[in-house]
Amino acid sequence: MATHKLLLLAGDGIGPEVMEEVKRVIAWLEKAGLASFAIEEGLVGGAAYDAHGASISEADMALAKAADAVIFGAVGGPKWADVGYDVRPEAGLLRLRKDLELFANLRPAICYPALAEASSLKPEVVEGLDILIVRELTGGVYFGEPKTITDLGNGQKRAIDTQVYDTFEIERIAAVAFELARTRRNKVTSSEKHNVMKSGVLWKEVVTQLHARAYKDVELDHQLADSLAMQLVRWPKQYDVIVTDNLFGDILSDLAAMLTGSIGMLPSASLGAADAAGRRASMYEPVHGSAPDIAGKGIANPIAMIGSLAMALRYSLGQGEVADRIEKAIAAVLDAGKRTADIAPKGTPSISTSAMGTAIVEALDAGA
Ligand SMILES: NC(=O)c1ccc[n+]([C@@H]2O[C@H](COP(=O)([O-])OP(=O)(O)OC[C@H]3O[C@@H](n4cnc5c(N)ncnc54)[C@H](O)[C@@H]3O)[C@@H](O)[C@H]2O)c1
Ligand SMILES: CC(C)[C@H](C(=O)O)[C@@H](O)C(=O)O
Numbered sequence: 328m329a330t331h332k333l334l335l336l337a338g339d340g341i342g343p344e345v346m347e348e349v350k351r352v353i354a355w356l357e358k359a360g361l362a363s364f365a366i367e368e369g370l371v372g373g374a375a376y377d378a379h380g381a382s383i384s385e386a387d388m389a390l391a392k393a394a395d396a397v398i399f400g401a402v403g404g405p406k407w408a409d410v411g412y413d414v415r416p417e418a419g420l421l422r423l424r425k426d427l428e429l430f431a432n433l434r435p436a437i438c439y440p441a442l443a444e445a446s447s448l449k450p451e452v453v454e455g456l457d458i459l460i461v462r463e464l465t466g467g468v469y470f471g472e473p474k475t476i477t478d479l480g481n482g483q484k485r486a487i488d489t490q491v492y493d494t495f496e497i498e499r500i501a502a503v504a505f506e507l508a509r510t511r512r513n514k515v516t517s518s519e520k521h522n523v524m525k526s527g528v529l530w531k532e533v534v535t536q537l538h539a540r541a542y543k544d545v546e547l548d549h550q551l552a553d554s555l556a557m558q559l560v561r562w563p564k565q566y567d568v569i570v571t572d573n574l575f576g577d578i579l580s581d582l583a584a585m586l587t588g589s590i591g592m593l594p595s596a597s598l599g600a601a602d603a604a605g606r607r608a609s610m611y612e613p614v615h616g617s618a619p620d621i622a623g624k625g626i627a628n629p630i631a632m633i634g635s636l637a638m639a640l641r642y643s644l645g646q647g648e649v650a651d652r653i654e655k656a657i658a659a660v661l662d663a664g665k666r667t668a669d670i671a672p673k674g675t676p677s678i679s680t681s682a683m684g685t686a687i688v689e690a691l692d693a694g695a
């Protein structure tokens with residue numbers, strides 16, 4: 328059996344709390360003889376800043392590059408509010424994405440049957456929901472230059488962020504969306520704002536041309552990002568795969584999280600391009616952040632983090648059947664009524680982070 332080289336970067340706030348539960352699932356998989364791992368651990372975010380004055384060290388960047396997959400918790404928090412833009416905790420995350428060229432961010436929003444009642448919407452709106460947001464992750468306004476704050480000298484300052492997209496960046500993310508749609512319900516909705524942004528004009532043109540050239544069998548729609556946000560709340564089940572840029576994808580995936588019950592439920596995969604040997608860099612992380620408001624209380628939901636390990640097994644480690652098993656165990660635990668506070672209906676009892684981890688490991692043990 329192949330040994331998978333993983334780098335665990337737990338980060339800050341609830342990151343280490345939910346990573347503990349992933350470690351327990353990893354230990355269970357090894358004990359059950361289902362997978363074999365070589366685990367390294369590193370620091371990222373505020374934890375790395377406290378240790379080395381940078382939000383990720385060169386040594387940990389090298390480990391990330393050498394790993395079969397990086398498993399990432401969350402970064403950030405009020406403790407590092409004044410450390411400076413270049414060393415803020417989030418800079419470590421963005422550097423990992425950029426330096427590993429993780430351009431394709433898959434954010435599935437699946438409403439587990441038992442959680443339809445935990446959604447902010449009526450159960451019939453979200454029951455059976457299974458959509459996939461494909462977010463471009465290494466371009467757009469996150470990385471475009473110039474990115475500056477300038478003193479104008481008259482008591483005024485000017486801040487500039489720049490949205491930049493080249494044809495190849497749009498083409499490669501759209502290709503990922505079309506390929507994934509073929510394995511699902513064969514429909515892609517491409518979203519931008521071509522009515523106000525030149526990058527939106529190019530985005531729509533490139534996606535349309537690629538579709539005509541190579542993916543005519545897939546249904547393609549275009550939808551302005553503001554209207555898509557509205558439709559996602561109104562009737563999300565009309566979508567299959569949504570492909571969009573870095574910033575719209577960030578916002579729309581947090582919105583989609585609430586369709587599933589909680590942001591504590593949403594895993595993600597960030598993938599690079601495959602090299603000649605078929606190897607590609609990858610990182611797996613929950614969509615949520617470090618949740619400073621609940622950090623240290625032991626109540627965070629570990630499902631997004633454990634679901635991210637399942638995505639690593641499916642997309643990078645060639646063990647899709649083990650990923651299915653983990654997701655089945657999560658569904659079984661939810662069916663049995665186990666809820667962390669974020670997914671428990673008001674006034675009903677909830678369990679801790681570690682009790683949820685225990686329940687998932689027990690469900691795996693029971694062969695769920
Ligand atoms: N990938 C990442 O590391 C990442 C992602 C988003 C935000 N952040 C950072 O995290 C910090 C806090 O950001 P925020 O508060 O806007 O977003 P957040 O996602 O950390 O929290 C938003 C809300 O969701 C709740 N929540 C989040 N994850 C949860 C979980 N697993 N279980 C239960 N409840 C959960 C929080 O308690 C909070 O009320 C900021 O510094 C931000 O930059 C990091
Ligand atoms: C923490 C932040 C840099 C990050 C982003 O904006 O991409 C986060 O919100 C996410 O969704 O992964």
Ligand SMILES: [Mg+2]
Pocket residue numbers: 577578581614
């Ligand atoms: Mg976000």
